[in-house]
Amino acid sequence: MKLEEANKLVPYFESLNRVYSEIPNGTCMGCANCCTESVNLTNVEFGNVLINGLMQLSEVDYKATVSRIFRFYLSELGTTNYCPFLGDDKRCLIYNARPLPCRLFGTPDRATFDANIKQIKIQNLKYARVLAVKEGVKLDLNRVNRTIPFCESYQPEATLDGEAIQMLYDRLINLDGKAYFEGASSEFAINGDLVGWTIDYLLSTLGLEGINREWFYDIKVKLSK
Numbered sequence: 001m002k003l004e005e006a007n008k009l010v011p012y013f014e015s016l017n018r019v020y021s022e023i024p025n026g027t028c029m030g031c032a033n034c035c036t037e038s039v040n041l042t043n044v045e046f047g048n049v050l051i052n053g054l055m056q057l058s059e060v061d062y063k064a065t066v067s068r069i070f071r072f073y074l075s076e077l078g079t080t081n082y083c084p085f086l087g088d089d090k091r092c093l094i095y096n097a098r099p100l101p102c103r104l105f106g107t108p109d110r111a112t113f114d115a116n117i118k119q120i121k122i123q124n125l126k127y128a129r130v131l132a133v134k135e136g137v138k139l140d141l142n143r144v145n146r147t148i149p150f151c152e153s154y155q156p157e158a159t160l161d162g163e164a165i166q167m168l169y170d171r172l173i174n175l176d177g178k179a180y181f182e183g184a185s186s187e188f189a190i191n192g193d194l195v196g197w198t199i200d201y202l203l204s205t206l207g208l209e210g211i212n213r214e215w216f217y218d219i220k221v222k223l224s225k
């Protein structure tokens with residue numbers, strides 16, 4: 001997504017924030033243990049991250065974040081790193097624009113959290129198999145099976161069950177569909193990856209014709225062999 005495309009999504013941010021506002025607040029210890037993956041998000045959410053997150057950073061934070069984003073992406077198959085949007089003081093640099101999964105952390109009840117983790121492990125295993133067959137990359141099983149642990153410290157004002165969480169996601173997916181059918185976005189690309197999409201954006205701003213994310217993907221795969 002380019003910045004001009006993100007600007008077309010601004011009229012949808014009010015609805016986006018309405019969904020976010022329905023998530024129960026809570027008391028967080030700020031350990032950042034939940035900020036060790038690249039989260040998934042919708043198109044409208046990514047527009048919000050660009051305009052109200054990345055574009056609002058100071059020059060120093062912007063440069064440091066961009067550098068962390070490329071490092072995170074290139075090393076993620078073998079190493080667990082903090083999310084590149086996490087500042088040195090363990091605070092989220094795009095806190096006001098952070099996507100839904102970040103806002104939900106600590107809020108699901110234990111059964112919902114465990115069911116979600118089970119699904120993530122199955123998906124990670126499938127991805128590892130694809131990498132092994134297609135690219136000849138054998139990932140460390142500890143890395144494949146690693147998931148963010150259940151947070152015992154966060155104290156939500158209320159927990160959410162699977163159905164309530166699914167409804168929040170559904171509303172964001174509907175919002176993405178609305179933006180698409182109203183011509184505000186050129187693709188209906190739900191479930192994107194924050195780091196990957198940010199790399200796409202950065203490449204589009206650098207004028208690096210001929211270099212795309214596939215080029216970085218090839219390097220990432222080579223580095224992990």
Ligand code: SF4
Binds near residue numbers: 028029034153
């Ligand atoms: S939600 Fe939990 S794991 Fe995440 S920063 Fe807060 S206390 Fe740490």
Ligand code: SF4
Binds near residue numbers: 036091094095098
């Ligand atoms: S975007 Fe912010 S809250 Fe979400 S994982 Fe990254 S640092 Fe943590």
